[in-house]
Amino acid sequence: MSLLMGIDLGTSSVKALLMDVHGKTYGIAQQHYDIDVPRKDWAEQSPERWWTATADTIRKLFAETGANPNRVTGLGLSGQMHGLVTLDAQGTPVRPAIIWSDQRSKKQVARINDMLERMNLTGETMNKASTGFALSSLLWIKENEPEHYAAIRSIVLPKDYIRYKLTGRIACEATDASSSLAFNTRGRQWLYPLIEALGIAAALFPECREPFEIAGEITADAAWETGLRTGTSVVYGGADQCMQAVGNGVVEPGRIISNIGTGGQVAAMVADPVYDPQWRMNSFCHIHPGSWAIQGSNLNSGLALKWLKDNVLQAADFNGLMEMCAQVEAGSEGVLFLPYLIGERTPHMDADARAGFLGMTLRHRTEHLVKAVLEGVVYALRDSLELMEEQGIRAGQVIASGGGAKHRLWLQCQADIFGKPVYTTKVQEEACVGAAIVAGTGVGEYRSVREGCGQVVALDERYYEPDPRNQELYDHYHGLFKQIYLRNRELFKNWTVNA
Ligand SMILES: Nc1ncnc2c1ncn2[C@@H]1O[C@H](COP(=O)(O)OP(=O)(O)O)[C@@H](O)[C@H]1O
Numbered sequence: 001m002s003l004l005m006g007i008d009l010g011t012s013s014v015k016a017l018l019m020d021v022h023g024k025t026y027g028i029a030q031q032h033y034d035i036d037v038p039r040k041d042w043a044e045q046s047p048e049r050w051w052t053a054t055a056d057t058i059r060k061l062f063a064e065t066g067a068n069p070n071r072v073t074g075l076g077l078s079g080q081m082h083g084l085v086t087l088d089a090q091g092t093p094v095r096p097a098i099i100w101s102d103q104r105s106k107k108q109v110a111r112i113n114d115m116l117e118r119m120n121l122t123g124e125t126m127n128k129a130s131t132g133f134a135l136s137s138l139l140w141i142k143e144n145e146p147e148h149y150a151a152i153r154s155i156v157l158p159k160d161y162i163r164y165k166l167t168g169r170i171a172c173e174a175t176d177a178s179s180s181l182a183f184n185t186r187g188r189q190w191l192y193p194l195i196e197a198l199g200i201a202a203a204l205f206p207e208c209r210e211p212f213e214i215a216g217e218i219t220a221d222a223a224w225e226t227g228l229r230t231g232t233s234v235v236y237g238g239a240d241q242c243m244q245a246v247g248n249g250v251v252e253p254g255r256i257i258s259n260i261g262t263g264g265q266v267a268a269m270v271a272d273p274v275y276d277p278q279w280r281m282n283s284f285c286h287i288h289p290g291s292w293a294i295q296g297s298n299l300n301s302g303l304a305l306k307w308l309k310d311n312v313l314q315a316a317d318f319n320g321l322m323e324m325c326a327q328v329e330a331g332s333e334g335v336l337f338l339p340y341l342i343g344e345r346t347p348h349m350d351a352d353a354r355a356g357f358l359g360m361t362l363r364h365r366t367e368h369l370v371k372a373v374l375e376g377v378v379y380a381l382r383d384s385l386e387l388m389e390e391q392g393i394r395a396g397q398v399i400a401s402g403g404g405a406k407h408r409l410w411l412q413c414q415a416d417i418f419g420k421p422v423y424t425t426k427v428q429e430e431a432c433v434g435a436a437i438v439a440g441t442g443v444g445e446y447r448s449v450r451e452g453c454g455q456v457v458a459l460d461e462r463y464y465e466p467d468p469r470n471q472e473l474y475d476h477y478h479g480l481f482k483q484i485y486l487r488n489r490e491l492f493k494n495w496t497v498n499a
């Protein structure tokens with residue numbers, strides 16, 4: 001039977017998955033990497049490091065499964081969104097990639113947003129600019145690193161670089177391109193009037209296609225580095241949020257995803273170009289022309305727990321932390337964590353917002369801080385869920401996904417704080433599975449993405465009910481959580497000397 005490969009270039013690791021066309025997983029391999037923070041507010045990763053990690057991971061996957069590369073009929077890619085990879089005339093990265101969590105481009109964001117309003121283009125972008133979006137980062141390079149800017153011949157988003165290394169073809173696709181802000185999200189093409197008004201050459205933006213189209217074939221060099229067969233078909237793939245939606249079977253309206261990756265999102269698919277007129281959420285292209293994803297984008301989800309684990313507690317692993325706080329009561333005995341370590345998008349769109357613990361007394365111990373971080377992350381997701389409902393999008397089912405769905409405590413916390421049952425799918429590594437389904441559609445294993453989802457994705461029978469005893473308490477703390485930001489917003493703006 002044919003096999004499909006899905007690769008997800010995440011923010012904390014790259015994962016590769018092999019499955020058969022019915023969704024039976026043959027194996028998953030992973031390699032971790034860090035975010036580089038060379039200066040305050042910067043967040044960068046090396047595209048070359050992504051590539052060596054990806055090639056190693058694919059080789060490891062073949063070694064561990066013993067699968068024959070000749071059986072792989074299609075490969076699809078999923079990737080962290082928004083980031084900017086700059087390529088020179090030889091296709092070599094000009095500088096490290098500026099990724100989604102970078103905050104250096106606040107001035108450029110303000111200017112782009114002014115321009116969007118003046119040119120009346122917000123109906124096309126369906127978003128306002130944020131720091132870490134590729135267009136904001138590119139304008140920052142233009143204004144601050146002219147020698148680098150002069151060397152750029154094309155720009156792509158993170159997973160597009162991996163596709164280029166696999167196939168030799170430089171290109172983008174609509175779901176991720178719509179997260180760059182240089183894109184007409186309504187019309188699914190680059191937004192040249194905006195690009196040109198910012199003094200950026202339109203030629204830097206390569207051709208932009210659809211996720212399930214075949215982009216090319218594995219080159220001999222890539223085959224040598226990865227163990228894949230030369231000539232294997234590679235589809236364009238898509239943004240991780242889109243591929244995750246496919247891997248959760250969310251290819252039509254009615255289900256909402258709550259994702260805890262490095263960032264966090266509450267997202268739904270809509271069949272109309274819906275966006276929040278107050279710009280508290282994001283709307284991006286979904287898998288097919290005529291479909292969009294509307295999402296609450298929280299920047300500090302798994303990232304906040306990872307920060308606590310690595311920078312504060314120097315703990316060995318996530319499971320150990322989760323067990324440490326398993327006995328702490330709902331509400332962490334009054335400790336609240338505001339998770340805005342790198343600012344926040346939904347609902348505040350404020351790169352200056354900052355994190356903190358509040359409400360501590362002599363009684364509190366490490367385990368309360370851990371639980372408060374889990375809860376703080378979910379309060380932020382609840383902000384997104386409430387905005388989603390404000391847009392008229394009702395959640396028939398909330399499906400949890402991402403690394404945060406690996407532990408029952410975080411799943412129960414979501415059910416309790418949302419006040420809704422939370423489901424998971426039987427799928428492991430949903431973004432990889434989504435990418436594999438899209439690959440299967442591109443190479444003709446499935447007649448449609450929907451048919452692929454039908455064959456591969458099923459909900460787990462086990463789900464998490466909200467505990468009625470915790471509802472009032474969590475409503476109260478979520479109210480405090482919102483107030484803490486609102487009452488400190490002005491202080492955050494002037495937090496740092498010489499900021
Ligand atoms: N066993 C676990 N228990 C709780 N949280 C976990 C566990 N494993 C991973 N996580 C959380 O998931 C995050 C990584 O999620 P993932 O979806 O793999 O991220 P990305 O796609 O950004 O690389 C970690 O930072 C951590 O907060």
Ligand SMILES: O=C(CO)[C@@H](O)[C@H](O)COP(=O)(O)O
Nearest residue numbers: 010011080081100261262263
């Ligand atoms: O900003 C966003 C989505 O809008 C980010 O969440 C990136 O798409 C990275 O995803 P993860 O690596 O955290 O899953």
